[in-house]
Amino acid sequence: MSHDHSLNPEVMPQHPEKATLEGKNKFLGLWFFLGGETVLFASLFGTYLALKNSTAGGATSEELFGLELVFLMTMLLLTSSLTSVYAMYHMKNNDFKKMQLWLGITGLLGIGFLGCEIYEFYHYIHEFGFTFRSSAFGSAFYTLVGFHGGHVLFGLCWLSAIMIRNAKRGLNLYNAPKFNTFSLYWHFIDVVWVFIFTVVYLMGKVA
Amino acid sequence: MSTVTAQKTSFAAVLWDYLTTVDHKKIGKLYLYGGGFFFLLGGLEAMLIRIQLIKPENDFMSAGLYNEMITMHGTTMIFFAAMPLLLGLMNAVMPLQIGARDVAFPFVNALGFWLFLFGGIMLNVSWFTGAPDAGWTAYAPLSATSPGHGVDYYVLGLQISGAGTLMGGINFLVTIVNMRAPGMTYMRMPLFTWTTFVVSVLILFAFPALTVGLFLLMFDRMFDSAFFDVALGGNSIIWQHLFWIFGHPEVYILILPAFGIFSEIFATFSRKRLFGYTAMVFATILIAFLGFMVWAHHMFTVGMGPVANSIFAIATMAIAVPTGIKIFNWLLTLWGGNITINSAMLWSLAFIPSFTIGGMTGIMVATSVADYQYHDTYFVIAHFHYVIVGGVVFGILAALHYWWPIMFRRVLNERLGKWAFWNFFIGFHLTFFIQHFLGLMGMPRRYWVFLEDQGLDTGNFISTIGAVFMTIGVILFLYNAFYSWFKGDPAPQDPWDARTLEWAVESPTPHYNFKQLPLVRGLDALWIEKMEGNGKLTPAEPLGDIHMPNGSILPFLISLGFFIAGFGFIYQTVTDVAYIFLFGGMGLALACMLVRSLKDDHGYHITKEELEKEAD
Numbered sequence: 001m002s003h004d005h006s007l008n009p010e011v012m013p014q015h016p017e018k019a020t021l022e023g024k025n026k027f028l029g030l031w032f033f034l035g036g037e038t039v040l041f042a043s044l045f046g047t048y049l050a051l052k053n054s055t056a057g058g059a060t061s062e063e064l065f066g067l068e069l070v071f072l073m074t075m076l077l078l079t080s081s082l083t084s085v086y087a088m089y090h091m092k093n094n095d096f097k098k099m100q101l102w103l104g105i106t107g108l109l110g111i112g113f114l115g116c117e118i119y120e121f122y123h124y125i126h127e128f129g130f131t132f133r134s135s136a137f138g139s140a141f142y143t144l145v146g147f148h149g150g151h152v153l154f155g156l157c158w159l160s161a162i163m164i165r166n167a168k169r170g171l172n173l174y175n176a177p178k179f180n181t182f183s184l185y186w187h188f189i190d191v192v193w194v195f196i197f198t199v200v201y202l203m204g205k206v207a
Numbered sequence: 208m209s210t211v212t213a214q215k216t217s218f219a220a221v222l223w224d225y226l227t228t229v230d231h232k233k234i235g236k237l238y239l240y241g242g243g244f245f246f247l248l249g250g251l252e253a254m255l256i257r258i259q260l261i262k263p264e265n266d267f268m269s270a271g272l273y274n275e276m277i278t279m280h281g282t283t284m285i286f287f288a289a290m291p292l293l294l295g296l297m298n299a300v301m302p303l304q305i306g307a308r309d310v311a312f313p314f315v316n317a318l319g320f321w322l323f324l325f326g327g328i329m330l331n332v333s334w335f336t337g338a339p340d341a342g343w344t345a346y347a348p349l350s351a352t353s354p355g356h357g358v359d360y361y362v363l364g365l366q367i368s369g370a371g372t373l374m375g376g377i378n379f380l381v382t383i384v385n386m387r388a389p390g391m392t393y394m395r396m397p398l399f400t401w402t403t404f405v406v407s408v409l410i411l412f413a414f415p416a417l418t419v420g421l422f423l424l425m426f427d428r429m430f431d432s433a434f435f436d437v438a439l440g441g442n443s444i445i446w447q448h449l450f451w452i453f454g455h456p457e458v459y460i461l462i463l464p465a466f467g468i469f470s471e472i473f474a475t476f477s478r479k480r481l482f483g484y485t486a487m488v489f490a491t492i493l494i495a496f497l498g499f500m501v502w503a504h505h506m507f508t509v510g511m512g513p514v515a516n517s518i519f520a521i522a523t524m525a526i527a528v529p530t531g532i533k534i535f536n537w538l539l540t541l542w543g544g545n546i547t548i549n550s551a552m553l554w555s556l557a558f559i560p561s562f563t564i565g566g567m568t569g570i571m572v573a574t575s576v577a578d579y580q581y582h583d584t585y586f587v588i589a590h591f592h593y594v595i596v597g598g599v600v601f602g603i604l605a606a607l608h609y610w611w612p613i614m615f616r617r618v619l620n621e622r623l624g625k626w627a628f629w630n631f632f633i634g635f636h637l638t639f640f641i642q643h644f645l646g647l648m649g650m651p652r653r654y655w656v657f658l659e660d661q662g663l664d665t666g667n668f669i670s671t672i673g674a675v676f677m678t679i680g681v682i683l684f685l686y687n688a689f690y691s692w693f694k695g696d697p698a699p700q701d702p703w704d705a706r707t708l709e710w711a712v713e714s715p716t717p718h719y720n721f722k723q724l725p726l727v728r729g730l731d732a733l734w735i736e737k738m739e740g741n742g743k744l745t746p747a748e749p750l751g752d753i754h755m756p757n758g759s760i761l762p763f764l765i766s767l768g769f770f771i772a773g774f775g776f777i778y779q780t781v782t783d784v785a786y787i788f789l790f791g792g793m794g795l796a797l798a799c800m801l802v803r804s805l806k807d808d809h810g811y812h813i814t815k816e817e818l819e820k821e822a823d
Contacts, residue, residue, distance in 0.1 A: 021385070021386075025312065025386075028381045029312060029377055032377045032381065032411055035411055039413075039415040040418060040419055043452070047445055051440065054439070054440025056438075132426075136433045158804070161801060165805045174809065178804075
């Protein structure tokens with residue numbers, strides 16, 4: 001800690017998210033957390049791969065999945081990762097308004113993704129009778145994709161909380177690490193989706 | 208602010224202080240109290256198991272209760288005794304060893320503790336409603352179909368406490384990477400800090416596998432999913448893989464901190480630098496690395512095929528190499544040293560042969576072909592009690608004797624310490640050595656009775672007698688703890704003439720640990736200064752304001768929320784009223800998390816003037 005105790009310096013440093021010890025700790029802590037999350041999703045992927053053909057006579061992945069919707073979802077989420085990069089770029093330039101704008105767009109894209117996912121699940125349940133309880137494949141599918149969706153939902157709640165909380169006071173060395181850790185988390189969710197897209201949907205449709 | 212906390216003395220004030228504390232030293236103590244309580248509970252369960260097995264066809268308890276007893280003994284000892292006791296020691300000592308004022312995330316540290324405690328309480332509430340009875344490994348499909356709510360409590364209890372442990376791991380990692388004192392390079396860190404670091408990596412990468420396994424079991428039991436339901440295409444082997452992908456690293460999570468403890472104690476009481484420090488560090492890392500690729504040696508008899516069995520057998524045996532390096536380094540640390548033998552040292556010396564026996568039987572059970580004979584017999588029971596009691600419990604007791612002056616400002620009584628040691632040590636070998644032979648003669652684990660005249664009577668009788676001696680040892684240690692608290696004199700700052708930074712802190716340890724961060728000039732930082740006649744560390748910074756975190760009740764409330772929600776999850780299968788608990792509990796936890804996120808908490812500063820005044 002610097003001795004002036006100031007979290008609102010006259011000139012913002014180049015990396016406001018890592019200017020304090022607390023900021024550095026949050027940054028590193030979130031990276032470690034994502035390491036643990038990687039194992040969490042790896043375990044879920046392993047379970048899914050072991051059970052993906054256990055349809056118990058119900059619909060198979062080839063019959064279920066439609067790549068058009070999944071492609072749209074992928075585009076929404078990948079774009080939201082890009083817009084969160086823009087937001088962090090503006091944070092480093094100390095342009096709070098533009099940061100909020102791009103974070104807002106990130107959130108909207110996330111909501112769009114989540115909407116599509118809810119529709120997708122609804123579609124499977126009502127058109128195919130494919131549920132969490134209908135087969136081991138169903139359990140594994142909804143658990144893996146649902147855990148990812150849950151992460152998106154948590155991220156959206158987190159994002160709106162820090163956006164609203166800081167809307168009126170602008171950027172300082174106390175809240176910059178919070179925005180930055182959110183953006184790291186959001187990228188991670190995106191990476192997990194890339195794997196879900198490949199392993200669940202592409203391999204489910206082609207293999 | 209610092210003076211305000213010092214003035215509080217009434218019981219309610221002390222209670223509130225501990226409920227809201229974010230100080231790593233107090234959290235360390237809380238972990239020790241909580242872990243100690245569950246250790247006694249687990250020990251009581253062990254004693255009841257041994258009473259049941261004292262004679263053939265005993266009817267002291269029913270088969271069902273016996274299943275509950277073994278399940279609770281294993282689960283309690285691993286998750287709620289050994290782990291929290293070690294986490295407590297890490298909390299109490301590690302930040303001092305690296306010259307830090309606190310951990311990286313004091314709030315999260317407190318949260319980790321409360322989650323552990325509520326998880327442990329959750330599990331033990333099941334004693335009133337029917338305890339889990341599927342073994343501590345909870346293999347599916349037995350665990351997925353076990354009637355009643357016992358296994359539900361197991362799932363929720365472990366899920367809650369597991370989240371706390373994961374947070375603890377991340378917290379220690381960031382602390383060690385970011386908050387070492389000036390000059391404290393990685394290769395100058397004391398071995399206990401090193402093992403804390405490596406163990407935190409293990410926690411980080413091992414616990415999420417358990418988290419997923421528990422979720423799958425929870426979904427199958429409470430929400431009718433079909434992961435382990437073969438009729439709907441499920442596969443019960445998935446549980447075994449997930450459990451052991453976590454479970455094997457878990458045994459290294461337990462033993463590596465003990466290795467760190469012994470390394471500190473041998474060096475201190477041999478008055479020598481630890482022999483082969485660099486090799487010790489790399490052996491620790493190697494054990495951790497290999498520890499992740501041996502999980503299937505718990506599953507040799509599942510039918511994975513000869514290729515998989517061979518690979519896992521060889522990987523397992525490879526771990527003997529770095530472990531052997533460690534054993535020899537400890538022996539060579541003792542070699543030619545100016546040795547003091549006291550209680551801490553007795554536990555450490557006793558560890559070497561005890562643990563080596565456990566390691567040797569480890570190689571035996573790792574031999575996959577021979578393991579078909581050992582699997583699920585008392586040979587395995589004997590093996591893992593030799594490594595866990597002979598390694599981890601000896602390590603914890605050694606550490607308690609060694610660091611007691613730092614944590615409680617007392618030196619434990621030597622006479623009582625030695626009595627406790629000899630009772631426990633003799634009792635331990637009496638209990639478990641004979642179990643190797645019981646196992647080889649075919650006594651299976653987890654059976655509540657054995658038949659007369661099959662060569663098992665005498666062995667089981669001896670084993671139970673040994674358990675009595677272990678109990679006496681534990682009671683003597685407890686008596687020692689209370690005795691020293693009420694009758695003991697305040698301990699000097701450095702009673703052992705020790706080598707590392709934690710002994711350079713003034714006694715009693717101020718809540719900010721270091722007034723000025725110390726300058727570390729090499730391995731065994733304090734010893735270097737002693738040898739150069741300084742006696743204390745050179746400050747690395749001028750006296751200045753110290754930034755401290757605020758206490759908070761939120762960690763307690765968040766954990767309470769998840770605890771309440773746990774009951775909701777368990778009983779929503781029976782009655783809709785449970786949804787009130789489910790949503791109420793989750794709501795409380797999430798609302799507190801939101802408060803934590805939205806409410807600014809800048810901590811406070813102890814000013815330079817206050818520090819100067821305290822010095823007067």
